[in-house]
Amino acid sequence: MTSRTDIFSNLSARQKEAVQHTGGPLLIVAGPGSGKTRVIAHRIAYLVSVEGIAPWRILAVTFTNKAARELRERAEGLVGGANSGLQVRTFHSFCALVLRRDGGRIGLDSAFSIYDADDQQRLVRDILEELELDPKQFAPRAILAGISDAKNKMIDDSRLSKLTKSYFEEVVARVYARYTELLGTANAVDFDDLLLRAHTLFEDHADVLETYQDRYRHVLVDEFQDTNAIQFSLARLLAAKHRNICVVGDPDQSIYSWRHADIRNLTDFQTVYPDAKVVTLDQSYRSTQTILEAASGVIANNDERLKKDLWTDNGRGSPVTVGEAYDEDEEARVVLQEINRLVDEEKYDRSEIAVMYRTNAQSRAMEAACNRHGIAYQLVGGTKFYERKEIRDTVAYLRLIVNPADDAALQRIVNVPARGISPRSVDIIRSIARSRGTSMLGVILLAGDERADDEDQGLAGALNKRALKSVRAFADLMERLIEQSIVLSVVELIDLTLERSGYKRLVQEDKERGEERWDNILELRGSASTFDGPEPRERLIEFLENVALVSDVDSLEDDQDAITLITLHQAKGLEYDAVFMIGLEEGLLPHSRSMESVADLEEERRLCYVGMTRARNRLYMFHAFQRGFRGSRGAMLPSRFLDEIPPGCVETVSIRRNTRRIGAGGARSYDPESIKRRAAAPAQAKARTGAFRVADRVTHDTFGEGIVIEAVESGGDTEVTVAFGSGNGLKKLMADFSGLKKVVPTDSTAASREDPELGDAFLDAP
DNA sequence: TTCCCCACCCATTGG
DNA sequence: GGGTGGGGAA
Numbered sequence A: 001m002t003s004r005t006d007i008f009s010n011l012s013a014r015q016k017e018a019v020q021h022t023g024g025p026l027l028i029v030a031g032p033g034s035g036k037t038r039v040i041a042h043r044i045a046y047l048v049s050v051e052g053i054a055p056w057r058i059l060a061v062t063f064t065n066k067a068a069r070e071l072r073e074r075a076e077g078l079v080g081g082a083n084s085g086l087q088v089r090t091f092h093s094f095c096a097l098v099l100r101r102d103g104g105r106i107g108l109d110s111a112f113s114i115y116d117a118d119d120q121q122r123l124v125r126d127i128l129e130e131l132e133l134d135p136k137q138f139a140p141r142a143i144l145a146g147i148s149d150a151k152n153k154m155i156d157d158s159r160l161s162k163l164t165k166s167y168f169e170e171v172v173a174r175v176y177a178r179y180t181e182l183l184g185t186a187n188a189v190d191f192d193d194l195l196l197r198a199h200t201l202f203e204d205h206a207d208v209l210e211t212y213q214d215r216y217r218h219v220l221v222d223e224f225q226d227t228n229a230i231q232f233s234l235a236r237l238l239a240a241k242h243r244n245i246c247v248v249g250d251p252d253q254s255i256y257s258w259r260h261a262d263i264r265n266l267t268d269f270q271t272v273y274p275d276a277k278v279v280t281l282d283q284s285y286r287s288t289q290t291i292l293e294a295a296s297g298v299i300a301n302n303d304e305r306l307k308k309d310l311w312t313d314n315g316r317g318s319p320v321t322v323g324e325a326y327d328e329d330e331e332a333r334v335v336l337q338e339i340n341r342l343v344d345e346e347k348y349d350r351s352e353i354a355v356m357y358r359t360n361a362q363s364r365a366m367e368a369a370c371n372r373h374g375i376a377y378q379l380v381g382g383t384k385f386y387e388r389k390e391i392r393d394t395v396a397y398l399r400l401i402v403n404p405a406d407d408a409a410l411q412r413i414v415n416v417p418a419r420g421i422s423p424r425s426v427d428i429i430r431s432i433a434r435s436r437g438t439s440m441l442g443v444i445l446l447a448g449d450e451r452a453d454d455e456d457q458g459l460a461g462a463l464n465k466r467a468l469k470s471v472r473a474f475a476d477l478m479e480r481l482i483e484q485s486i487v488l489s490v491v492e493l494i495d496l497t498l499e500r501s502g503y504k505r506l507v508q509e510d511k512e513r514g515e516e517r518w519d520n521i522l523e524l525r526g527s528a529s530t531f532d533g534p535e536p537r538e539r540l541i542e543f544l545e546n547v548a549l550v551s552d553v554d555s556l557e558d559d560q561d562a563i564t565l566i567t568l569h570q571a572k573g574l575e576y577d578a579v580f581m582i583g584l585e586e587g588l589l590p591h592s593r594s595m596e597s598v599a600d601l602e603e604e605r606r607l608c609y610v611g612m613t614r615a616r617n618r619l620y621m622f623h624a625f626q627r628g629f630r631g632s633r634g635a636m637l638p639s640r641f642l643d644e645i646p647p648g649c650v651e652t653v654s655i656r657r658n659t660r661r662i663g664a665g666g667a668r669s670y671d672p673e674s675i676k677r678r679a680a681a682p683a684q685a686k687a688r689t690g691a692f693r694v695a696d697r698v699t700h701d702t703f704g705e706g707i708v709i710e711a712v713e714s715g716g717d718t719e720v721t722v723a724f725g726s727g728n729g730l731k732k733l734m735a736d737f738s739g740l741k742k743v744v745p746t747d748s749t750a751a752s753r754e755d756p757e758l759g760d761a762f763l764d765a766p
Numbered sequence B: 001t002t003c004c005c006c007a008c009c010c011a012t013t014g015g
Numbered sequence C: 001g002g003g004t005g006g007g008g009a010a
Helices: A004-008 A013-020 A036-049 A065-079 A091-106 A117-130 A140-152 A157-163 A167-185 A191-204 A206-215 A229-239 A264-272 A289-299 A328-345 A360-373 A389-402 A407-413 A423-436 A440-448 A457-462 A465-484 A490-501 A503-509 A514-531 A536-549 A598-612 A672-680 A682-686 A748-754
Strands: A026-030 A058-062 A087-090 A113-115 A188-190 A218-221 A245-249 A277-281 A320-325 A353-357 A377-379 A563-567 A576-581 A615-624 A626-629 A632-635 A650-654 A659-662 A697-700 A704-714 A717-724 A729-734
Touching: A004 A013, A004 A036, A013 A036, A013 A277, A026 A036, A026 A264, A036 A058, A036 A065, A036 A218, A036 A245, A058 A065, A058 A091, A058 A229, A065 A087, A087 A091, A091 A191, A091 A206, A091 A229, A091 A536, A113 A117, A113 A407, A113 A536, A117 A140, A117 A167, A117 A188, A117 A407, A140 A167, A140 A191, A157 A167, A167 A188, A188 A191, A191 A206, A191 A229, A206 A229, A218 A229, A229 A245, A229 A264, A245 A264, A289 A320, A289 A598, A289 A615, A320 A328, A328 A353, A328 A360, A328 A576, A328 A615, A353 A360, A360 A377, A360 A563, A389 A407, A389 A465, A389 A490, A389 A503, A389 A514, A389 A536, A407 A423, A407 A440, A423 A440, A423 A457, A423 A465, A440 A457, A440 A465, A457 A465, A465 A490, A490 A503, A490 A514, A490 A536, A503 A514, A514 A536, A576 A598, A598 A615, A697 A717
Parallel strands: A026 A245, A026 A277, A058 A087, A058 A218, A113 A188, A218 A245, A320 A615, A320 A650, A353 A563, A353 A576, A377 A563, A576 A615
Antiparallel strands: A626 A632, A650 A659, A697 A704, A704 A717, A717 A729
């Protein structure tokens, strides 16, 4: 047990207030770096040590498993006891727990599968075929988005069918109905269902809800600004009895509206709980004054916002460095050179440096550069481990063993390795299963049972002899594996499955990537070893649930001597000594798909804000003149967010001109209409016109060097739009008339390597 | 039935 | 740049 003074040591007055308010609802509005995780951990410790609440009576919900793990360790460290029974989970994992335990009440078998995005797509494709609808006209993605929308509004399929306003919506409703039915026969749920069905369970079965209400005296929700309506409702239901609900959030960091997160939860909290105490934490213990000022300057441009002034006792620190590069390769190179400098000269720890970007695709150039320069990195996401084919296949076998009704898993591996069950045979099996309202493995197992031949004219009659034999062999295989799953440990079962199914041989026979793929499987096997124990089937279910619910950041390790490459979304909640944000360009950040509405644009700005406020000491923001995407390239304009940074906080570095200018922010000017056009139609950047081409580097006597971003033939001459560097902005010129000259070569790598001006302090070659 | 290749289509962010 | 689906050859 920790003494009361330990729990309060190093807490500010505000933080103490938040820790100590334990009776009734509490809303903590916590700016970036204001020590909210600390407050939550101390609050838990206070509840346990001072108020004598048993740890297992406290439920804390976080955004990722990693955050959950860290909070649990921190809180248990404070109260001095591991495995205290303290419940720290994500909403999804909490709901899965509830459904495993009590899902029977709503007709869910405890061995239910969790369908991921891929399984969902497959299912929707099947349904479209069944309904004779063209998947080109009705994109499965769009339909799934429609279904997800409905689920998040708690609208079931029968109600949705009455609300349709267009033919498309009607299709969505029809698919939704069938989708629900088929998830039912597959004993499966999707991600939305985890929340929704737990919610339904609580609403429809008061006794079940009461068990949980009685157990959890205190409910805490972190990252509350990114919870959705169902999550808030779940939290309210759980806390209804004791009313000890504490939520922590920052409206300026709400970045998941596209996943139905609803920022209104924060404002509604006070309506739902009029007596809620509100504590605002606005002192940052993380960033320098300069970084804070820069970030505040950007976020201040959001209109839909409650004003909040962050302050800090930290020093001013270095200015925010804004840099420009020719293209993504040069950008990557310059970033790495500066990272090397920070590590060598300023003794930064590589593990305390992160490169952040808007889209995953941007990691490629960074990775390539890291590999070229021999710099160790941790990539978050990327080719996600659990999405690799060999991993998904292995997991599909296990899923099918646990839940034989899991048609998505079956269809994945029924003919992997090839065992003579053709797509045609699979179609037949599926249609028989559908017409009987059973699972596909059910149909297959019947066909494998000689005694069932008479009554099973369906499959035995529909398949030719050879195919039927193959199907029976598969039935035998699965039957054996299912039998063994009762006695074998997870690891043993994985071994047996890989051996008997022939999957091991299949992978190892792959000459090119076999070794790597087998290593991946071994890694999966390794992670299964922690799920050893009595009742192996239960452990297997746990293991599979873990696999389904991991997030990419969960595997991020803090103590590796490697820099981190991460998307801005995933960086939420993390912090680093030095942060490099790359790709600060119109169309990328803000993203072109988010530039149509003010709400979307403001979310992009919050995303930018989240990135900036991850930094403790140093913040770098880069943009490139040109960037490749989908095989082609296009000219890019600096992000408007760069112009929003107060000039006093910025140091601009021009790579090409070997200059550093203090306070150069806001000097740029450009035509917003042209930005919109460019963002909307990046393909037109490829158009070739006359002697001047989009993306050509050019020089002009007065304006200096620039990049052609638009070229239109006009009466013998070419009207070009050029983005000039160093604050000259966009200019429209008649090419010949103005004496514009092309700069050759345009090959970026060669050009910048040969450029003597590159000997900037910034650019000492590694 | 399987395997390979090519054409085509797609691509923001993620539990 | 990459994944997938369809078609054709073995």
